[in-house]
Amino acid sequence: MSLAHVLLLAQEELGAPTPGFPPQEVLLYFVSFFASVVFVATGYQLFSVGWQSYEEKYVEGAARTIDDLFLTIPPQQLIWLSLLAAWWREPRRSCSSRTG
DSSP states (O other): OOOOHHHHHHHHHHOOSSOOHHHHHHHHHHHHHHHHHHHHHHHHHHHHHHHHHHHHHHHHHHHHHHHHHHHHHHSHHHHHHHHHHHHHHOOOOOGGGGGO
């Protein structure tokens, strides 16, 4: 018995496919979609609240520092500058690159 015969037998046993999706699959799609929406909405809300408290905490301190230093950089731009500085660092050199 060849592989083609086995595949034909499998198709005969299963019968012709019915059009559309089974109800269980449709239910699974709806539940997955709404779970994803809830997950993204919750994450967005938590991130927004966290970002707002972070901004309030550091902008307030930065505003006092700016007034003391007579700088003209807006406090919100200082937040972006500090985030950029935190992520943009010179790569560290490994021990093997030292000459000596």
